[in-house]
Amino acid sequence: MIVMKFGGTSIKSTDDIHRIINIIRQHRDEMPVVVISAFSQVTNRLEKIAALSAMKQTDSAHNTARELFEQHEQFADALLSPQRKKNFLDEANVYKEQLQQLIDGLSLVGEVTARTIDQFSSYGERLGSLLFTLIMQESDLPAELIGVEKYLYTSGEYSRAVPLFDEVQNSIQKTFQPVLSNRCIPVTPGFIGITKRGIWTTMGRESSDYTASLIGTYLAVKEEQLWKEVEGIRTADPVIFNSTMPVEKLSYREALELANLGAKVLHSRTILPVIETGIPIRVLSSRVQPSGQTFITADTEDTGVKSITCKKDIDLIRISVPYHANGDIQLAHLNQFIRTLPVGIHLTLQVGSETVVLIDSKNATDDLIDSLKRYGSVEHITGTALVGIVGEDIGRIPDYGIKFVEALKGIQKGVLLSGASPRSICAVVPDSDSQNLVEKLHREYFVSHHATG
Numbered sequence: 001m002i003v004m005k006f007g008g009t010s011i012k013s014t015d016d017i018h019r020i021i022n023i024i025r026q027h028r029d030e031m032p033v034v035v036i037s038a039f040s041q042v043t044n045r046l047e048k049i050a051a052l053s054a055m056k057q058t059d060s061a062h063n064t065a066r067e068l069f070e071q072h073e074q075f076a077d078a079l080l081s082p083q084r085k086k087n088f089l090d091e092a093n094v095y096k097e098q099l100q101q102l103i104d105g106l107s108l109v110g111e112v113t114a115r116t117i118d119q120f121s122s123y124g125e126r127l128g129s130l131l132f133t134l135i136m137q138e139s140d141l142p143a144e145l146i147g148v149e150k151y152l153y154t155s156g157e158y159s160r161a162v163p164l165f166d167e168v169q170n171s172i173q174k175t176f177q178p179v180l181s182n183r184c185i186p187v188t189p190g191f192i193g194i195t196k197r198g199i200w201t202t203m204g205r206e207s208s209d210y211t212a213s214l215i216g217t218y219l220a221v222k223e224e225q226l227w228k229e230v231e232g233i234r235t236a237d238p239v240i241f242n243s244t245m246p247v248e249k250l251s252y253r254e255a256l257e258l259a260n261l262g263a264k265v266l267h268s269r270t271i272l273p274v275i276e277t278g279i280p281i282r283v284l285s286s287r288v289q290p291s292g293q294t295f296i297t298a299d300t301e302d303t304g305v306k307s308i309t310c311k312k313d314i315d316l317i318r319i320s321v322p323y324h325a326n327g328d329i330q331l332a333h334l335n336q337f338i339r340t341l342p343v344g345i346h347l348t349l350q351v352g353s354e355t356v357v358l359i360d361s362k363n364a365t366d367d368l369i370d371s372l373k374r375y376g377s378v379e380h381i382t383g384t385a386l387v388g389i390v391g392e393d394i395g396r397i398p399d400y401g402i403k404f405v406e407a408l409k410g411i412q413k414g415v416l417l418s419g420a421s422p423r424s425i426c427a428v429v430p431d432s433d434s435q436n437l438v439e440k441l442h443r444e445y446f447v448s449h450h451a452t453g
Contacts, residue, residue, distance in 0.1 A: 005212035008037035038124025053106035114158035122200035125189030154193035161201035232294035262311025385434035388426030
């Protein structure tokens with residue numbers, strides 16, 4: 001048994017769908033479970049619809065929603081028989097009416113919340129998984145759709161919901177095993193969950209990987225396969241730097257470090273469920289056949305830099321707690337406050353009375369900055385990027401840090417953040433310097449190494 005997750009960026013055209021269907025067919029004998037993301041750009045468009053609704057641009061919101069449903073209907077026209085197309089449209093029209101009601105309701109309220117965004121976003125995964133299941137059936141693959149409302153119960157922390165693990169484990173086994181026993185292929189959406197009260201949630205952008213990892217862990221599969229647009233994990237983000245090389249193998253810890261530092265190819269929570277079970281994860285390309293791939297296991301490869309990360313649109317917030325008798329108490333309160341923030345933190349580093357927090361720029365609101373000022377003086381640096389190198393033990397070996405510092409020379413206002421992890425060295429630099437730093441680091445750790453090796 002295996003889990004196969006296909007990302008939304010891999011589903012842009014009918015050719016993409018045919019390619020994915022053929023990949024699934026090739027693995028039919030391995031009893032696959034298929035996790036499908038919303039089709040390309042659909043989640044972004046749903047968030048745009050919510051924003052337009054909140055701005056009371058109701059006509060634009062309805063027009064964008066209609067275009068989104070028409071896109072899915074075009075796929076149905078091209079790939080489904082008349083009867084299966086009717087089955088799709090019957091269900092899709094229910095979703096369409098619900099979304100129209102959401103648009104009208106939000107236009108009256110005029111305020112977007114994380115809960116509202118989750119309700120809008122849920123339709124991308126639900127539409128995509130419904131349509132893809134019918135396309136698989138049309139292609140003579142015995143697919144059966146399993147909605148997350150049957151098994152993926154979460155907390156009510158909207159946009160970053162946490163699974164109710166014990167209930168999810170029991171529900172996954174009870175829901176998926178009968179389908180697999182009948183030699184059918186379960187198809188389920190990623191990214192979304194549902195509260196016990198029946199309210200849609202999401203587990204964070206790109207969290208379909210996490211959905212696949214949960215299912216794979218609780219079904220004790222042989223392997224989890226994450227099929228993406230890129231050819232496995234690379235030595236740097238190919239969007240930023242095009243002369244990358246494949247990373248053939250990573251340890252769980254290295255992959256987790258990459259995800260935490262902003263590597264887009266993996267969701268940060270993907271690795272957590274498999275650490276105890278030892279289930280391997282394989283990252284492959286659905287576009288390039290045969291493709292390069294990355295194999296992620298518990299085993300640690302040789303020490304060395306495996307990949308360079310670059311996360312843009314980061315703000316650095318430095319909080320300096322004043323020295324006084326209650327300084328330790330104030331630091332403890334600050335740390336507790338940071339842990340309870342309802343937004344993701346990329347990195348927190350404390351040295352003496354100073355605490356550095358790295359956070360997505362969109363979350364560094366005036367209200368957040370004002371809240372931090374109660375603990376001490378606050379310096380807020382915007383327009384920055386987090387650039388790092390990841391590899392087993394590199395944080396403990398001085399040579400890697402020395403080379404990183406050399407690469408930072410000439411970059412004004414670069415802030416080195418080392419010592420936070422034995423598997424990474426990173427720095428916050430002006431966004432305008434981030435690509436140049438990635439290129440310099442890549443030449444130093446990969447091109448020079450291969451040339452001399």
